[in-house]
Amino acid sequence: MAQSNQAAEKTKVQKKLCFVTIGATASFDALISAVLTPEFFDALREANYTHLLVQYGKEGQLIFNKYMSQRAEQLSARNNIVVQGFGFNKNGLAQEMRSAKGNKGETEGVVISHAGSGSILDALRIAVPLIVVPNPSLLNNHQIELAEELASMGYVVHGKLANLRAAITESEELRRRQKVWPPVNSGEDPSGRGIAGVMDDEMGFVD
Amino acid sequence: MPLVHELKAAILVGILLFVVASLRLLYILPSVRKTCPAPRKRGAPTRLLIVLGSGGHTAEMFAILSKLDTASYTHRSYVVSEGDNFSAQKAIEFEDHLSARLTKLEARSPSQSPSARPPEQKNRQAPGKSPSLNYDITIIPRARRIHQSLWSTPISAVKCLLACFSVLRSPSWTALNSADKEMVAAKATYTYPDLVLTNGPGTAVCVVLACLLLKCVGARGTQNKLRTIYVESWARVRGLSLSGKILVRLVDRFLVQWEALKGVGGGRGEYLGVLV
Structure with missing residues (x-):
């Protein structure tokens, strides 16, 4: 009896991280705001998350602090989630993504990312479940196409700002059938060697 | 009269x-x-020019190059736009990774005779030690800065084009000791790049135009060199980028990464699947 309680205790405290990233180029206050809501915290708690890490961009600290203090009471009522934030990591965010993937003794979490191709690619390579949230203030941006296409192929969850709770639920589903990136080659590649074949062609290497 | x-x-x-x-x-x-490149032997000194762009473009480019065979592409020249600190750093990291991979390979097959090794391995440097004879990084001014006034654009565009000519003519050896014997040999070996590879930052348009101009006037030493490959960004799912639209008929090979773009530009777009 005592032992099973201990085991339950153990699984309960196993770290599970949700990493939110808005990238380095544009600000995305709406996403920072959307993840610092009681509703979103509830969704995280339901899915057994313990940590929330927000990369808020070079100028996002004020926004982050503002929401944290504004909603301090509501959020602290759900204080079993540890919230941290930082501006940007010059060396890339691969390390944060890996910690969302989970180190030894931790549970695999999720990455919530803006629709930047660099961030998406990083997450796909690490094979951590990914929710892509296109920035509505950049609606003419072609990157929304990338999010839609990848979602329809079943590689990512296309998250919407108004309903991130649903995205968290979907990402648990995505985790169960996580596909490996890159996809099996579906193009017409006679050499089967991708870019290396084309480069060798153009160089005139014959062997 | x-x-x-x-x-x-x-x-x-x-x-x-x-x-x-x-x-x-x-x-x-x-x-x-369409011209066919003249056949050549693998392992001969070759210069590959890689045009890097901002965050996304650069990340994609190094994903594309992750399996690059350094024995076939012995010298790499990276072109970086002014004001982009991130790409140059990424290029150095990538070269360190290549050189670490080579060391691993050597350790696995120590029986390989030194004479059979491609030229690159002889003048390899310790990781993290740039400059190296195997690669160089050149920063060129932007053709047009964001918010730059229209009247001054022609001047900056010409500046950018001149910088492109200079980077095409030879690698920038400035950071190296010019009295070094290997250096002198490398200077004589590497002139115009054999291959130019880009995935679509604005600078790419300038570099490809410079290549075309050189070929157009038949500049000495450009024969069978300056072949161009353009890889449209993976982020472009249903339509080409501006650079892609400009360059689709001007490069030797035009690769796309989504099926919807197959055959764009009058059948020029080649779809080999995802390359990143």
């Missing part, structure tokens, strides 16, 4: 020059007349 004659003659010459230039351009354009 003679002035009119001279004027007429000048106009005629002008028209003639224009026609000749246009015909020449048509003759060299890859989309009009």
Whole structure:
């Protein structure tokens, strides 16, 4: 009896991280705001998350602090989630993504990312479940196409700002059938060697 | 009276020059007349020029190059836009990774005779030690900065084009000791790049135009060199980027990464699947 309680205790405290990233180029206050809501915290708690890490961009600290203090009471009522934030990591965010993937003794979490191709690619390579949230203030941006296409192929969850709770639920589903990136080659590649074949062609290497 | 004659003659010459230039351009354009590269042996010194862009472009480029065979592409030149600190750093990290991979390979097959090794391995440097003879990084000014006034754009565009010519002519060895013997040999070996690879930052347009101009005038030493490959960004799912639209008929090979773009630019877009 005592032992099973201990085991339950153990699984309960196993770290599970949700990493939110808005990238380095544009600000995305709406996403920072959307993840610092009681509703979103509830969704995280339901899915057994313990940590929330927000990369808020070079100028996002004020926004982050503002929401944290504004909603301090509501959020602290759900204080079993540890919230941290930082501006940007010059060396890339691969390390944060890996910690969302989970180190030894931790549970695999999720990455919530803006629709930047660099961030998406990083997450796909690490094979951590990914929710892509296109920035509505950049609606003419072609990157929304990338999010839609990848979602329809079943590689990512296309998250919407108004309903991130649903995205968290979907990402648990995505985790169960996580596909490996890159996809099996579906193009017409006679050499089967991708870019290396084309480069060798153009160089005139014959062997 | 003679002035009119001279004027007429000048106009005629002008028209003639224009026609000749246009015909020449048509003759060299890859989309009009496809040429086959001359065969060459693997392991000969080759120079690969890689145009890097901002965050996303650069990340994609190094994903594309992750399996690059350094024995076939012995010298790499990276072109970085002014004001982009991130890409140059990424290039150095990538070269360190290549050189670490080579060391691992050597450790696995120590029986390989030194004479059979490609030239790169002989003058390899310790990781993290840039500059190296195996690669160089050049920063070139932007053709047009964001919010730059329109009247000054032609001046900055010309500056950018001149910088492109200079980076094409030879690698920038400035950071190296020019008295070094290997250095002198490398200087003689590497001139115009054999291959130019880009995935679509604004700078790419300048570099490819510079290549075309050099080929158009038939600059000495450009024969069988300056072949261009453009890889449209993975982020472009249903339509080409501006650089892609400009360059689709001007490069030797135009690769796309989504099926919807297959055959764009009058059948030029090749779809080999995802390359990143």
